[in-house]
Amino acid sequence: MSSNHLLKADRVAFILDRLESLYPETPIPLDHLDPYTLLVAVLLSAQCTDERVNQVTPNLWKLADNPADMATRSVEEIREVIRPCGLSPQKSKAIKRLSEILMEEYDGEVPADMEALEALPGVGHKTASVVMAQAFGVPAFPVDTHIHRLAQRWGLSSGKSVAQTEKDLKRLFPEDKWNKLHLQIIFYGREFCSARGCDGTVCEICTTCYPNRKKPKKTKKA
Template sequence: MLKKDRVAFILRRLNELYPQPPIPLDHKDPYTLLVAVLLSAQCTDERVNQVTPALFTLADNPFDMAKRDVETIREIIRPCGLSPQKSKAIKRLSEILVEDYNGEVPADIDALETLPGVGHKTASVVMSQAFGEPAFPVDTHIHRLAQRWGLSSGKNVAQTEKDLKRLFPKDSWNALHLQIIYYGREFCSARGCDGTVCDICRTCYPDRKAPKKTRKA
């Protein structure tokens, strides 16, 4: 199967399986999404959704969060891991939003990436899911599947993002990155599929016999 045929099949199959993929992190506005995505680094979405109700009861906007002490934030988010760094980042980015943006999360990826604890992936998620701007956040699931499906050489997540943006229509990006994540969790997980098991892997590479080795991000 040629790459263009793989792309067309993958897009069609994912749209069939996940026609309206929900945003996995519970939130009510761009600020709560930003904090939730920050917390999701090296943590499951399920765990984040267990932690954020208590955190957002403490403070669900940058004005209130900026007034909370780091230790209080840290104690609440401890189950998410990396709590010392994440608690400091949440407090400081809240202060910056108040000081520089009137308490609003900027709808600008470059501005988002300057905030503490906010890298390119987190900023891309916020641009996509909070503001509806075309973006293609690439996490470890997407990085792995892009290699299994022959869509990217997989040298790093930055290259994978460029490759996927080049292959898929821009108006599909926001839904597609969620669809790939859901498919990876359900059918093509790191342990559940080795490149020869799930429907998409078998359809794209019917003659593949040996497991597909993938590079880590």
């Protein structure tokens, strides 16, 4: 047995412990008022920073902050407000249509159901997972690019795909930690282990898990 890195179980224990001490509180990075506004904010955050989304959403909530009102707005009105987020043509259509569907099929409520959420326009598995975890407290492990990258640097997943990374992390970490942990990993990724700021040989978690790693750890993109 080589002693040039921590065993996986020890890596998992160290990561949990270190992230808990760094980020005992995990405020949701996207400003929102309720499950509906969270759903819309997460949809807007695709290929856009949380900061940018938080700058745009106050104006969007002025236009409409519930599905009944949003369904009456035109795609053009919505698009005008969300333009800074990028992909505004697709996102504005999705926001209007999902608001209509929530009115038609769910009495204007966001369903606390993974499959129902994933069936909404513009809502993929990751968005649905975030809403399940953060709006409804249902254990989920949404994997974004930060988590996908760090899981590889920390030797927790091969990074074959986002779906595989999610499976691996769900297997390694206790279910009651998932909702908090996914945010803790994102915060850590932004602060200490970013794409450019660390290459697997710089930050504290990388160097503790792999003290003898000399070469940058190549990671597969999500």
